[in-house]
Amino acid sequence: MDFVMVNRTLVVILEGELDHHTCVAIRQNVDREYQKKRAKNLLFDFANINFMDSSGIGMLMGRYRNVAICGGEIGLYNVSPEAQKILVMSGIHKLMKAYATKQEALEFLA
Amino acid sequence: MPKKNSMKIQFSSNSSNESFARVAVAAFISQLDPTVEEIYDIKMAVSEAVTNSIIHGYEGRDDGEICINCAYEDELISIEVTDNGKGIVNIEEAMTTLYTTSRDEERAGLGFTVMLSMMNEVHVFSEVGNGTTVKMKKTLGVE
Numbered sequence: 001m002d003f004v005m006v007n008r009t010l011v012v013i014l015e016g017e018l019d020h021h022t023c024v025a026i027r028q029n030v031d032r033e034y035q036k037k038r039a040k041n042l043l044f045d046f047a048n049i050n051f052m053d054s055s056g057i058g059m060l061m062g063r064y065r066n067v068a069i070c071g072g073e074i075g076l077y078n079v080s081p082e083a084q085k086i087l088v089m090s091g092i093h094k095l096m097k098a099y100a101t102k103q104e105a106l107e108f109l110a
Numbered sequence: 111m112p113k114k115n116s117m118k119i120q121f122s123s124n125s126s127n128e129s130f131a132r133v134a135v136a137a138f139i140s141q142l143d144p145t146v147e148e149i150y151d152i153k154m155a156v157s158e159a160v161t162n163s164i165i166h167g168y169e170g171r172d173d174g175e176i177c178i179n180c181a182y183e184d185e186l187i188s189i190e191v192t193d194n195g196k197g198i199v200n201i202e203e204a205m206t207t208l209y210t211t212s213r214d215e216e217r218a219g220l221g222f223t224v225m226l227s228m229m230n231e232v233h234v235f236s237e238v239g240n241g242t243t244v245k246m247k248k249t250l251g252v253e
Contacts, residue, residue, distance in 0.1 A: 020161045021125035027216070051132070051150070053157040054220035062216035082150045089227060090220055 001026065003033045008072075009109050010039035011102070015048045018056030027059050031066065040072035041109040045102070047078035056083075057090045064095055075105040115141065116181035123164045123174035123193070131160045131178060138180050139187055144250050151228040152187070152248060158221040159191035159244045166211065167195025167242055185250040189229075192243040198236040205234065 002013040012030055016022060034042065042063055064074055074096040079087065087093045099105035117138050121127045132153040139152060160176060168174035179190040198204050204211075205226075210219035225232045229246040236242040 017129060019128050019157055020165060021128050023216075024125075051153065051157075053154050053161070054218045054224055055161060057218040057220060058216040061218060082147070086154070086220075086224065089223065090218060 001029055003037075005037050005039065006043075006106055007110055008040035009043050009075075009106060010034055010037055010041070011043045011045060013045040013048070016050065018049060018052040018059065020053075020055040023055045023059040027062060030063060034063075034066065040067075040070055041074065042067055042072070043075045043077065043102070043105050043109060045078055046076055046080065046083055049080070049083060052083045052086060054086065054090065057086060057092055060092060060096065064092075073109055075099055075109050077102050077105045112184050113142065114181075114183045116179070118177065118179045120175055120177045122172055123168040123176055123195075124172040125161075125164055127176070128157055128160050128164070131176075132157050135178065135180055135189060139182065142182060142185065142187070142250055148248075148250055152189070155225045155228040155246055155248075156189060156191070158224045159189075159246070162221050162244070163191060163193035163195060163242065165217070167193035167197075169196065185252075187248050187250065189246045189248075190243055191246075192241065194241040197238040197240050197242055198234070199238055201234050201236055 001015060004011040010033060067074055076096060076098045079098040119134055135156045136149050136153050163176045174195055177192045181188045203209060205222040207223045208219040210217040225246060229248045231247040233245045
């Protein structure tokens with residue numbers, strides 16, 4: 001997992017799988033960086049994610065609550081068609097948008 | 111000659127085994143030459159069922175046993191995920207979209223919804239105090 005700050009958006013570069021097991025560490029690390037960097041928005045890079053189940057949705061929902069409290073938003077980019085399936089199934093795509101590019105995402109979130 | 115095969119694996123309710131379970135079932139059904147999407151769909155269903163056994167059946171404890179029976183006959187795949195955990199009080203309620211009995215954790219309540227979406231058939235057998243078995247079927251090569 002890697003982090004980059006762009007203005008008030010914390011970009012999170014995810015790696016590997018998003019399941020119940022991996023989400024424990026992911027949520028801890030993201031929450032910690034989000035607070036440390038005093039970020040407002042979260043932008044997740046899904047390029048290196050090769051699997052996501054509903055635990056990943058739960059993790060995103062939890063982050064959404066935190067970010068909403070700070071008046072921020074969440075964006076996603078480089079989402080694979082497979083991952084897109086569960087984002088739509090859960091309805092979470094209405095709360096956080098999957099952007100075509102990082103540029104587009106950062107523009108919308110700023 | 112029909113293609114026919116079966117396997118059974120058993121592992122502890124350690125969350126590290128969620129990935130193992132997905133890969134084990136995927137490897138087994140790869141013998142049928144499924145599409146990338148079919149493999150992913152089945153991995154998702156297995157992942158949800160195993161996760162349910164761990165976080166609900168065994169309430170997050172890693173000292174329980176989970177068993178997966180997997181079989182295929184031609185393109186029809188059957189997967190059974192069984193635990194000896196606490197069982198489901200109301201199966202119909204549990205299978206409702208967005209329903210979850212989890213309190214503090216960030217659970218989306220989508221496990222069964224995903225299973226129903228990814229597989230052609232899902233049947234749940236459970237008794238309070240006596241564990242749960244989720245039986246799922248999928249026919250490959252069909253939309």
